[in-house]
Amino acid sequence: MEFSLTARQLELQERTRAFIAEVIIPLERDPRATSHGPTEEFRNELVAHARAAGLLTPHASVELGGLGLTHAEKAVVFEEAGYSTLGPTAMNIHAPDEGNIHLMEVVATPEQKERWLRPQVQGHIRSCFAMTEPSPGAGADPSMMQTTAIKDGDHYIINGTKWFITGAEGATYVIIMAKMEDGSATMFLSNMSRDGIKVTRQMDAMDSCFTGGHCVMSFDNVRIPATDVLGEIGRGFKYAQVRLAPARLTHCMRWLGQARRAHDIATEYARKREAFGRILGKHEGVGFMLADNDMDLQTSRLHIAHTAWILDQGHGANFESSRAKVVCSEAEWRVVDRCVQILGGQGVTGETMVMRIFTDMRAFRIYDGPSEVHRWSMARKIIEAGEKRV
Structure with a gap:
C-alpha cells in the first residue's frame, strides 16, 4: 500500500474541500433542512451546485456521467463531502442512493440503466x-x-x-x-x-x-x-452483498468527515476558551480527549484505506468491510461524544453543528448491520479459518 495521495487524489481532495467550505457549509442553517432531511426543492438546489462544480455523483462510471472513482479515491472525496451535514446530499453520494447506484451499475440490464440509473446519476431522481x-x-x-x-x-x-x-x-x-x-x-x-x-x-x-x-x-x-x-x-442475497460491502465502507468515509468536523470545532473551542486560569486545551482532562480523538480518527482512516485498497484489488472484502464498519462506527462515535463533552453547554445545543452531528451519527452503529452482528459474523469466519489450518 502507498499512503501518500496521488496527484489526482490531491486535486480531488482540494476541489471537494473548497466546494464544501465555500458553497455548502454556508447553507447548513437553511430551514429547508428539516427533521426528515433536506426538502426535495433544497436537494435539487444543492445538487445543482455540485453539478456546476463538476462533483456530482463522482463514484459513478464516466460513461454514465460520474468521475469513475476508485474505492481509494472515494475514501478521499467522501470524507471531504462528509465534513458538511449537507455535503453527501449535494454530491449525490448519500445513502441509500450511493449504494443503489453501485448495485445498479453492476447488476442492472442496459434498459434498466437507461430507465432508472442514468437520471439518478444526473441527480434528477432518487x-x-x-x-x-x-x-x-x-x-x-x-x-x-x-x-x-x-x-x-x-x-x-x-x-x-x-x-x-x-x-x-x-x-x-x-x-x-x-x-x-x-x-x-x-x-x-x-x-x-x-x-x-x-x-x-x-x-x-x-x-x-x-x-x-x-x-x-x-x-x-x-x-x-x-x-x-x-x-x-x-440471487437477491448475493446481490445484497455486492451492494452492502462497499456501502458499509462509504458510510465510514462520510462519517469520518463528520467526526473530523466535530473535532475541529471542539479543538478551536479548547484553544480559545479559558477556565481556571488557562485555556481548556491545557487542562489534562480536555487535552487527553483531543489526543484520543486524533487516535480514533487516524485509526478509522487507516481501516478505510486498507479496505478500499482490498476492494480496488478486485476482492470482496466482506470480512474487512465488517471490521472497518465496527471500528469506524465506534471510533467516530467516541470522537463526537468527546467533542460534546469538551464543548459543554454548546455541545448540547444548536450553537454549533456538534449536537446535530451527535444525533445523526448514533444510528451509524446500527444501520448496515449492528456492531454485534458484524462481530458475530467475523467470529464465525475466524473460527472457520482456524479449522481449515488444522
Missing part, C-alpha cells in the same frame, strides 16, 4: 432500498424475510411490509427484496407510483440528514413484470 421489515420479518437477519413474490405468468405479485426505508418519501423508484416460493430471495425494480405501493408513514428518527427520512412501506398485490427483475431470480 431511489430507496426496501429490505428491512418489522418483526417477525427481516432485520439484521435477512433470512427472516416475510415479503413474498409469487410468479403469475410474465409477472410477479409482491405482498409485504417494509420499514426503516431510507429516502422512500419522494423517491422515484425502489429496489424491493422479496422471498420466492422456494425460500430464496430476489430483487425487483419498480417505480414508486406503481399500483399497490404505498408509503404508509414517516418514522420519527434521531437523524435528520437523509432526504425523504425513514419510512414504513406497504406492498399490496404489486404486479411487477419479469423484465423488471434486478439480476437473476433467487
Whole structure:
C-alpha cells in the first residue's frame, strides 16, 4: 500500500474541500433542512451546485456521467463531502442512493440503466432500498424475510411490509427484496407510483440528514413484470452483498468527515476558551480527549484505506468491510461524544453543528448491520479459518 495521495487524489481532495467550505457549509442553517432531511426543492438546489462544480455523483462510471472513482479515491472525496451535514446530499453520494447506484451499475440490464440509473446519476431522481421489515420479518437477519413474490405468468405479485426505508418519501423508484416460493430471495425494480405501493408513514428518527427520512412501506398485490427483475431470480442475497460491502465502507468515509468536523470545532473551542486560569486545551482532562480523538480518527482512516485498497484489488472484502464498519462506527462515535463533552453547554445545543452531528451519527452503529452482528459474523469466519489450518 502507498499512503501518500496521488496527484489526482490531491486535486480531488482540494476541489471537494473548497466546494464544501465555500458553497455548502454556508447553507447548513437553511430551514429547508428539516427533521426528515433536506426538502426535495433544497436537494435539487444543492445538487445543482455540485453539478456546476463538476462533483456530482463522482463514484459513478464516466460513461454514465460520474468521475469513475476508485474505492481509494472515494475514501478521499467522501470524507471531504462528509465534513458538511449537507455535503453527501449535494454530491449525490448519500445513502441509500450511493449504494443503489453501485448495485445498479453492476447488476442492472442496459434498459434498466437507461430507465432508472442514468437520471439518478444526473441527480434528477432518487431511489430507496426496501429490505428491512418489522418483526417477525427481516432485520439484521435477512433470512427472516416475510415479503413474498409469487410468479403469475410474465409477472410477479409482491405482498409485504417494509420499514426503516431510507429516502422512500419522494423517491422515484425502489429496489424491493422479496422471498420466492422456494425460500430464496430476489430483487425487483419498480417505480414508486406503481399500483399497490404505498408509503404508509414517516418514522420519527434521531437523524435528520437523509432526504425523504425513514419510512414504513406497504406492498399490496404489486404486479411487477419479469423484465423488471434486478439480476437473476433467487440471487437477491448475493446481490445484497455486492451492494452492502462497499456501502458499509462509504458510510465510514462520510462519517469520518463528520467526526473530523466535530473535532475541529471542539479543538478551536479548547484553544480559545479559558477556565481556571488557562485555556481548556491545557487542562489534562480536555487535552487527553483531543489526543484520543486524533487516535480514533487516524485509526478509522487507516481501516478505510486498507479496505478500499482490498476492494480496488478486485476482492470482496466482506470480512474487512465488517471490521472497518465496527471500528469506524465506534471510533467516530467516541470522537463526537468527546467533542460534546469538551464543548459543554454548546455541545448540547444548536450553537454549533456538534449536537446535530451527535444525533445523526448514533444510528451509524446500527444501520448496515449492528456492531454485534458484524462481530458475530467475523467470529464465525475466524473460527472457520482456524479449522481449515488444522
